[in-house]
Every structure is written in C-alpha cells, then in structure tokens.
Amino acid sequence: MRRPVALVLLFAAGAALAHEGVENPAVMARMELMKDVGTATGTLGEMVKGETPFDAARAAEARAALIDAADRVPTLFEARETDPESEALPAVWEDWDGFVASAMEMQDAARGLETGSAEALRARFGDLGQTCRACHEDYRLDD
Ligand code: HEC
Numbered sequence: 001m002r003r004p005v006a007l008v009l010l011f012a013a014g015a016a017l018a019h020e021g022v023e024n025p026a027v028m029a030r031m032e033l034m035k036d037v038g039t040a041t042g043t044l045g046e047m048v049k050g051e052t053p054f055d056a057a058r059a060a061e062a063r064a065a066l067i068d069a070a071d072r073v074p075t076l077f078e079a080r081e082t083d084p085e086s087e088a089l090p091a092v093w094e095d096w097d098g099f100v101a102s103a104m105e106m107q108d109a110a111r112g113l114e115t116g117s118a119e120a121l122r123a124r125f126g127d128l129g130q131t132c133r134a135c136h137e138d139y140r141l142d143d
Helices: 002-018 025-048 056-077 096-111 118-139
Strands: none
Touching: 025 056, 025 118, 056 096, 096 118
C-alpha cells in the first residue's frame, strides 16, 4: 500500500507548488478558478487534437465546468484584491462591465460546444479559445 500514498503526496505537493507564494486567499481562489478553466479546456483540447481518445461524458463534463466557472468569475473577481503573484491587470476593475462581458462571451462559447463527437467538438473549439485570448489580452499581465 505504499505506492498509492506516495503518489497522492506527489500530486498534493504539485498542486501547492503551482501557486507558491500567493498570500491572499481571495486571489488564490480566483487563480484556482482559472486553473480549473485551464484544466477543462485542456481536457477538451487534447480530445480535439486526438492526444486522448474522445470521451463524450468527459467532454460534456468539461463543457459544464466551463459554463459554471464563467458564472463564478464576477463573484470571485469583484473585490479588488491584490497579491504580488496575481496576473490580473487594474483594467479588470477599471473596466468591470467589459470584464464581465468577456466572461459571458466565454460562457456563450462553452454553451456553443457540441460534445457528441470529436469532429463536432473540433468545429467550435476555436471559438472558445478566442474568448480566452481576448480576455487575457485586455485583463491579464503579459498576454
Ligand atoms: C473574463 C476574463 C477571462 C476569461 C474569459 C478567461 N480568463 Fe483566464 N485569466 C483571467 C485573469 C484576469 C487571470 C489572472 C488572475 C490572477 O492572477 O489574479 C487569468 C488566469 C488564467 C490562468 C492562470 C491561473 C493560475 O494558475 O494562476 C489560466 C490557466 C487561464 N486563465 C486559462 C484560461 C482559459 C483556458 C480560458 C478560456 C477557456 C480563460 N482563461 C478565459 C481572465 C480570463
């Protein structure tokens, strides 16, 4: 029984390291939310590229996670919390309506994903990626 325990510890350490140095729990929460968005998008992207076999249930789950995450963006970002590790630009709060609209665009794109087959998923996946890039360009450091 040694091996599974060691593996669990390894993953736990990895998760902690990803946000090492973040002191503000509110900033940590919004980074975690975005990390989940990244994970769901990665799951879909791997299927689109054929790096993992297409799995309709997993694809539907990732789509649902993105829709849900978009709903949580306004709540988790609303307070103007800061942290030296944060990559959020002041524009998030200076152009709050634009930022929220950007989150809703991501949600619309996620809703527009067809998760019935790899081909159908591929057809709309680019639209989703564009909404990530659009928001990061305006509201995230170095993007
Ligand atoms: C409404 C704007 C917005 C949209 C849409 C958006 N992001 Fe982000 N994202 C941000 C902001 C702002 C940050 C920086 C947050 C911080 O560091 O405080 C961020 C950070 C991230 C991070 C780094 C998280 C971490 O570990 O610190 C990832 C990964 C990410 N986004 C992926 C995505 C993907 C993939 C999409 C599209 C499916 C997406 N984002 C859509 C605004 C957005």
